[in-house]
Amino acid sequence: MEFRWLTRKELTQIENIDRKELIEEVYYVRDQELKLVKEYYDIEGWLPSELALYTQRLTSIFDRDGVIIGAFDKDILIGIVSLESYLIDGKTMKLDMLYVSHDYRKKGLGRRLVDIISQEASELGAKELYISATPVRNTVDFYLRLGAELANPPDIYLFELEPLDVHLILPI
Template identity: 40%
Template sequence: MKSRYEYELENGGTAFGAYAGDKLIGFGVLAHKFRGKEHDQLQIDLLYVTRNYRRQGIGSRIIEQLSKAAIEKGAKYLYISSTETESAVNFYSSCGSTITSEVDQELFEKEPYDIHLIKRL
């Protein structure tokens, strides 16, 4: 079975990695499928930073790169389906995201406990 990462990259998604030397310590994946009523949203499909490297601005820099890539593809918003942890939601909020009033039904059905946010680009 293909990983989400492989699927997205093979279908036009974009990925960025953060490294400490040759060690991957964080990554982000921008999905390829446009979402929203206006088809102007691209989803952050994956975002992860290794625990020992958190709270150092790495996740924020990955979000910046994903945002630039989304703008280049024509998106006006990032759609984020975040784990419901307070730290994850606070992180996305600190990057300019807000809870969306238009939840993507497909993503909600996959992860019904996630918090759905949107970030204007």
């Protein structure tokens, strides 16, 4: 397994990440508490429009001098993590994106990517990561296991961008 910064040209390789996931529970934030609700979604992969938006988002982060790190298995991108280039309130950086291919989940790859991006953020002066997580139970539980807590209050601007997400702070 190889971990390295991605070049601008490599950003389109996000399409190689297998997003497949069966979702049975999602979180909603109510009165500053997480409430688990049964909802069923069968994610089969990237929608073409979604893939284009995520590639564009990564390109924008890259062009703003953000950090984008990929995990490769035999030259195939199997995981990606990205970090915005600016500090929020002088101490927080936004972990913008984390994806791990289906067959590589629950093997420590996501944790390793978060560790790597946390080190990068720390070197840039951050004390914590802001995470706007999709409300899927597996995703939110992953960040909670790493020590993240609900952002109280969430960043107003980031909350407006993704009001259905679970907004978290992860000390680094």
